[in-house]
Amino acid sequence: MARRSYPPAKVYGLLEPGPVALLTTAGKAGPNVMTMSWLTMMEFEPPLIGCVVSGRNFSFEALRKTKQGVIAIPTVELADQVVAVGNCSGCEVDKFAEFDLTPLPAEQVAAPLVKECYANLECRVADGRLVNQYNFFILDVLKAWVGTAWKDPRTLHHRGKGRFFVAGETVKLKPKAK
Amino acid sequence: MARRSYPPAKVYGLLEPGPVALLTTAGKAGPNVMTMSWLTMMEFEPPLIGCVVSGRNFSFEALRKTKQGVIAIPTVELADQVVAVGNCSGCEVDKFAEFDLTPLPAEQVAAPLVKECYANLECRVADGRLVNQYNFFILDVLKAWVGTAWKDPRTLHHRGKGRFFVAGETVKLKPKAK
Numbered sequence: 001m002a003r004r005s006y007p008p009a010k011v012y013g014l015l016e017p018g019p020v021a022l023l024t025t026a027g028k029a030g031p032n033v034m035t036m037s038w039l040t041m042m043e044f045e046p047p048l049i050g051c052v053v054s055g056r057n058f059s060f061e062a063l064r065k066t067k068q069g070v071i072a073i074p075t076v077e078l079a080d081q082v083v084a085v086g087n088c089s090g091c092e093v094d095k096f097a098e099f100d101l102t103p104l105p106a107e108q109v110a111a112p113l114v115k116e117c118y119a120n121l122e123c124r125v126a127d128g129r130l131v132n133q134y135n136f137f138i139l140d141v142l143k144a145w146v147g148t149a150w151k152d153p154r155t156l157h158h159r160g161k162g163r164f165f166v167a168g169e170t171v172k173l174k175p176k177a178k
Numbered sequence: 179m180a181r182r183s184y185p186p187a188k189v190y191g192l193l194e195p196g197p198v199a200l201l202t203t204a205g206k207a208g209p210n211v212m213t214m215s216w217l218t219m220m221e222f223e224p225p226l227i228g229c230v231v232s233g234r235n236f237s238f239e240a241l242r243k244t245k246q247g248v249i250a251i252p253t254v255e256l257a258d259q260v261v262a263v264g265n266c267s268g269c270e271v272d273k274f275a276e277f278d279l280t281p282l283p284a285e286q287v288a289a290p291l292v293k294e295c296y297a298n299l300e301c302r303v304a305d306g307r308l309v310n311q312y313n314f315f316i317l318d319v320l321k322a323w324v325g326t327a328w329k330d331p332r333t334l335h336h337r338g339k340g341r342f343f344v345a346g347e348t349v350k351l352k353p354k355a356k
Contacts, residue, residue, distance in 0.1 A: 013338025016215045018196010035353075037194045040218035042230055042312050050228060050314065052220055076349070083351045130308070134220050134316070136228065157335070157345065160191030162353055167335065168346025171254070173261045175213075175340055 006119070006144035011047040012178065014073060014119050014146075015039060017167065019155035020082055022072040022117065023053065024103070026110040027062025031103050033095050033114065034059045035086030037158045039071070044178065047141040048126065054135050058090040063137060067125040068109040071139075072117035076154045076166045081116075108142040118150040184297070184322035189225040190356065192251060192297050192324075193217060195345065197333035198260055200250040200295065201231065202281070204288040205240025209281050211273050211292065212237045213264030215336045217249070222356065225319040226304065232313050236268040241315060245303040246287040249317075250295035254332045254344045259294075286320040296328040 006014075015021075024033045039051035049071065053060050063069050074082050081099045088095065096103050096112075103112030106122045113120040122145075127138035155167045184192075193199075202211045217229035227249065231238050241247050252260050259277045266273065274281050274290075281290030284300045291298040300323075305316035333345045 010338065013336075013341075016196065017335035017337055017343065018194065038219050040216050040228060040230070042216065042314060048312070050218065052218070079349060079351055083353050087352075087354045134226070136220060138312070152343075154346075156349075157195035158191075159195055159348070160188065160356060162351050163191075163348055164351055165195065165330075165348050166346045168332075168344045170337075170341055170343050171257060171334075173257055173340050173342055174265075175261050176265045178338060 002148045003145045004148055006146045008047050008141060008144060009045045011121065011141055011144050012041045012044055015041050015049065017155065018157055019073050020158050020164070022074060022082065022085065022114055023059060024070040024072060024111045024114060025059045025062035025066060026068070026112065027066060029090070031096060031112050032059055032062060032090035033085055033101065034090070035082055042138065049123065049139045049141060051137055051139065052135050053137060060135070063125065064128070064131065066110065068111050069123050070106055070109060070111045070113055071121040071123055072114035073119040073155060074117045075150065076156055078116055079156055079164070082156060113145065118147045118153045120145045180326045181323045182326055184324045186225050186319060186322060187223045189299065189319055189322050190219045190222055193219050193227060195333065196335055197251050198336050198342070200252060200260065200263065200292055201237060202248040202250060202289045202292060203237045203240035203244060204290065205244060207268070209274060209290050210237055210240060210268035211263055211279065212268070213260055220316065227301065227317045227319060229315055229317065230313050231315060238313070241303065242306070242309065244288065246289050247301050248284055248287060248289045248291055249299040249301055250292035251297040251333060252295045253328065254334055256294055257334055257342070260334060291323065296325045296331045298323045
């Protein structure tokens with residue numbers, strides 16, 4: 001699946017609508033991937049992302065120690081894999097192998113891109129001040145990629161208790177701001 | 179439109195999918211409302227929300243000084259109003275009157291609920307440590323309400339540049355976590 005470099009100024013449009021995301025890391029134990037939904041844009045450009053990674057996640061230590069990760073955005077075609085990734089821990093399973101996800105080398109970080117995802121954001125921890133109290137990481141996006149195969153990516157959005165909705169029809173409105 | 183008190187433990191399901199939201203405040207100049215998309219859950223229970231309110235917004239000072247606000251979640255039926263609210267400033271316009279939105283008294287805060295929205299979250303600023311640097315507020319949800327008239331609320335999700343999508347079909351999957 002071909003991908004192209006994506007302008008930093010447009011990254012907000014990938015995350016603002018609240019898609020379920022994957023986070024990859026490359027800790028001591030090797031590459032790992034988790035499912036996450038608690039993230040928000042914090043600045044347009046350079047793009048800044050705030051996200052919660054629970055201390056109970058195997059990825060927490062890898063993110064904290066390496067200060068690097070990749071946020072990858074899957075579409076509904078990957079729904080079963082996204083849930084499976086969230087249902088087990090990287091301390092027990094090589095999730096890339098187990099769930100047929102393909103790690104690809106990133107350009108700026110050691111954590112891998114996820115080939116099957118429509119967007120990948122290479123990130124570095126910019127501010128860890130709220131990690132101890134809230135497990136909240138502030139990330140700089142160093143490099144963004146989007147797949148060229150998706151026109152209207154049907155992202156997944158979690159409503160809780162196993163209910164997700166898929167991005168529906170597009171409406172065009174006229175906000176003055178971005 | 180009837181509403182019922184909503185369990186704090188279920189609030190995450192309202193915000194996780196990334197809906198465009200309204201934020202009301204009750205500052206010196208009276209009640210005001212703005213449109214926002216940069217917010218995330220930070221804790222399940224008691225529910226904690228992180229959100230960015232730019233210092234360029236008229237609501238910023240009201241939120242900072244009163245330490246109170248209401249996050250209201252509109253559905254696609256309010257799309258034009260949501261965009262209109264985002265396109266002007268409360269320093270020039272009484273947006274409730276101008277855009278036919280009805281402020282209703284909240285229970286725990288001075289900021290009003292928005293009658294036409296399917297959910298309303300009464301919030302208090304819990305942590306303002308990142309306000310100066312990032313305009314990032316951490317809010318406690320003191321009380322949550324949802325309208326009883328909505329079954330599958332068709333929330334709005336911003337992709338940037340005036341493109342929004344509406345919450346589409348629901349898929350049921352089997353995550354182990356909430």
